[in-house]
Amino acid sequence: MGDDGSGTSSGGRTAATRRRGAELEAELLDAAWAELAEVGYARLTMEGVAARAHTGKQVLYRRWPNRAALVVAAMRDNVGSIADRVPDTGGLRGDVLAVLAAMVDRQRSIGNNTLHGLMAEAADLDTHAFTIMGDVMASVLRRAAARGEIPTAELPPRVTTVAVDLLRNELLFTREPLTDRTLTEIVDDVFLPLVRGEAHT
Amino acid sequence: MGDDGSGTSSGGRTAATRRRGAELEAELLDAAWAELAEVGYARLTMEGVAARAHTGKQVLYRRWPNRAALVVAAMRDNVGSIADRVPDTGGLRGDVLAVLAAMVDRQRSIGNNTLHGLMAEAADLDTHAFTIMGDVMASVLRRAAARGEIPTAELPPRVTTVAVDLLRNELLFTREPLTDRTLTEIVDDVFLPLVRGEAHT
DNA sequence: GCCTTTAGAGACGCAACGTCTCTTGCTGTC
């Protein structure tokens, strides 16, 4: 079949250049992320991502075994971990609210259909992401104890993670967008009474 | 194809008889439930359910618009609601543990891959099922207050539902089967301190 | 400057979806 080799990209990009290695991979992940934002996880297809990245499916499959893995990689690449900047507002209440707000933010940028889809497909996905939030809370609590704001940071693990657990529940099962009210309720009605050793009056 | 009409159930059923109405529907739901147990939600197909029920796909689509709706109907048909028998053990701690144990049971019979799958596909699924657990807890708490076991049943809504919310979180994100330990931690470390107005010591 | 790797493109077979069509048994009505 006679290819008109010299023709520079009928469609709009220089076909003469060919990406490789890290550069290519970054563009693949960007394409996946863009596709995710545009059509959502349920309707994201390998074909769609490949087309958007102006490449073939094989290039994707060479790197990730399936849709779920690709999307997880795209998320990791585009969304920073909360553990990287543990908030420090100077007070326990502010710190915890900041942690929760960061979770809300991160989840808003991912979209909860995506999370549901991933949990269904990539079963073994991400226990890691959950334990991390426990570490963040532990660190926030240690600082509060050091300031003398609470009697001790040695709390039952359930108590340590109660705020993030409740928020996660809310994020995944509530359809309407979260209000700040929800965050303050979690902190003021449940979390703080428990860690201060004074339940609600 | 000559059917040997008189043969009662060569392969196991009389092809000469044709089911209708409620009888048929019940068998369709049973088939869906059996299929769910056997291959799991991810690999449950309309074709598979139809074949198991010895019928055609159209019979299914006439009743339910898609997989998710069919499975939800099958679940409703096969799994009783916890609200039907609110436990009454004579004490608050026992009641709450019984509610949680019932949730664990129900969820074990459904399987959490199924839940993940449904949440991904039937987005608007089941806000109802969640509010119901809140009602159950409210009723348990009212009885405890009437017995004088706790100062008041007028608690912030977050506190009322904290135990079921935490358990739901655990059920959906933990891969290994839950231990009783988890249940008692939720109740003793979080729930009871909050409702008794005495946080952990 | 040859040789290996792999990007880019798309064909292929498979599985399941959801729709449509067809025949034929069941049921309510006159």
Next chain:
DNA sequence: GACAGCAAGAGACGTTGCGTCTCTAAAGGC
């Protein structure tokens, strides 16, 4: 007791997306 109409049972059909495979030619290593 005949007849009309509804829907069961069965499967063909077009479509979509998966994951694999094949092929050519561009990059880069040595």
